[in-house]
Amino acid sequence: MYHQSKLSNVGNSIFSVMSTLANTHNAMNLAQGFPDFKSDQKLIDAVSNAMNSGYNQYAPMQGHLGLRHAISKKYELLYNSSYNPENEITVTAGATQAIFTIISAFIRPNDEVIIFKPAYDCYQPAIELNGGKSIAIQLKAPNYTIDWNTVAQSINSNTKMIIVNTPHNPSGTVLSKADMLKLQKLTNETDIVVLSDEVYEHIIFDGEQHQSVCRFKNLKERSFITASFGKTFHNTGWKIGYCCAPKTLMDVFRNVHQFNVFSVHHPSQKGLSDYMEEPNHYLNLPEFYQEKRNLFLELIKDSRFKFTPSKGTYFQVLDYSDITLEHDVDFAKRLTIEHGIASIPLSVFNDNNLDEHVLRFCFAKTNDTLKKAAELLNSI
Numbered sequence: 001m002y003h004q005s006k007l008s009n010v011g012n013s014i015f016s017v018m019s020t021l022a023n024t025h026n027a028m029n030l031a032q033g034f035p036d037f038k039s040d041q042k043l044i045d046a047v048s049n050a051m052n053s054g055y056n057q058y059a060p061m062q063g064h065l066g067l068r069h070a071i072s073k074k075y076e077l078l079y080n081s082s083y084n085p086e087n088e089i090t091v092t093a094g095a096t097q098a099i100f101t102i103i104s105a106f107i108r109p110n111d112e113v114i115i116f117k118p119a120y121d122c123y124q125p126a127i128e129l130n131g132g133k134s135i136a137i138q139l140k141a142p143n144y145t146i147d148w149n150t151v152a153q154s155i156n157s158n159t160k161m162i163i164v165n166t167p168h169n170p171s172g173t174v175l176s177k178a179d180m181l182k183l184q185k186l187t188n189e190t191d192i193v194v195l196s197d198e199v200y201e202h203i204i205f206d207g208e209q210h211q212s213v214c215r216f217k218n219l220k221e222r223s224f225i226t227a228s229f230g231k232t233f234h235n236t237g238w239k240i241g242y243c244c245a246p247k248t249l250m251d252v253f254r255n256v257h258q259f260n261v262f263s264v265h266h267p268s269q270k271g272l273s274d275y276m277e278e279p280n281h282y283l284n285l286p287e288f289y290q291e292k293r294n295l296f297l298e299l300i301k302d303s304r305f306k307f308t309p310s311k312g313t314y315f316q317v318l319d320y321s322d323i324t325l326e327h328d329v330d331f332a333k334r335l336t337i338e339h340g341i342a343s344i345p346l347s348v349f350n351d352n353n354l355d356e357h358v359l360r361f362c363f364a365k366t367n368d369t370l371k372k373a374a375e376l377l378n379s380i
């Protein structure tokens with residue numbers, strides 16, 4: 001019997017491909033976005049304590065109440081914005097599940113969803129599995145700025161959702177206040193839902209302010225924020241995240257969420273809730289990652305790669321067009337096999353796999369790893 005996948009046009013993700021290649025050739029893996037250092041022992045102890053204290057049965061469907069309170073406090077503190085822990089915050093199995101569930105809850109066949117390319121790879125499959133159509137707007141290297149006139153022209157009566165992501169994976173750019181005001185203006189008095197993927201909100205550099213949708217009153221009314229503790233607390237393997245939205249939107253989300261995962265790993269939620277009592281655990285993050293970005297860029301400044309410093313996320317894109325004009329997937333593979341360093345070619349995130357000769361490197365690595373990586377890049 002032959003069964004065709006509903007996602008038959010999608011092969012193995014580039015992350016698996018590059019990580020497998022890195023393992024096979026014993027190469028440094030700066031491809032997949034995960035830290036190669038441990039998360040804080042205090043957080044690990046907090047989760048162990050939660051297990052030892054009996055937080056081992058189902059958590060409430062909405063998430064551990066203490067954690068929802070801690071999240072709510074964070075929005076008050078950082079953005080002066082309030083989300084009610086009872087009915088406007090839900091804990092999820094990573095941001096990926098939040099994104100999938102938001103899309104499943106709102107997108108019906110033939111609904112259109114505007115996404116900006118290069119885009120994180122889970123948006124489009126979720127839209128298509130639900131019968132929706134993704135309308136891709138391609139942003140161009142090196143600035144990846146959004147032309148809001150193009151967005152205005154792409155909106156029609158079928159447009160149900162717009163997905164934005166700031167700080168942006170893979171480009172390391174951020175949306176400005178002016179961008180958010182344009183988005184707010186364009187969506188005013190429409191039924192469009194905005195999904196704002198803010199998983200890197202705490203990884204933003206050079207004194208920039210994160211422009212969360214919740215800072216903009218009318219935008220907040222129509223928006224979901226998705227967030228990830230994996231990115232914030234260096235434990236991507238725990239797959240815990242959350243989403244926030246006004247109650248009317250969150251009711252629709254929970255309707256689906258209750259049948260999707262129902263609830264998320266309880267002891268981790270209790271541990272995260274205790275750990276978040278100290279705001280410095282996330283407030284110190286920009287400085288921590290900015291030092292890593294600066295170190296990495298200082299070390300490769302004389303290499304043949306060209307770059308604009310990343311403004312946020314733990315990714316740096318490098319333009320290799322002074323070295324070769326070969327296709328970015330081929331070059332990324334060759335770098336892994338011949339030079340021992342794995343990255344992600346940007347074309348895989350682009351519309352029609354547009355190749356601009358750009359690779360993405362993850363700098364969430366120990367300083368030793370970054371030094372070794374820089375040596376390899378300098379030798380190319």
Ligand SMILES: Cc1ncc(COP(=O)(O)O)c(C=O)c1O
Pocket residue numbers: 033093094095096097120165169197199227228229230231236239240241
């Ligand atoms: C932009 C973006 N959104 C969502 C996610 C998924 O986050 P999580 O690991 O919490 O599911 C990632 C992870 O790489 C990401 O880069």
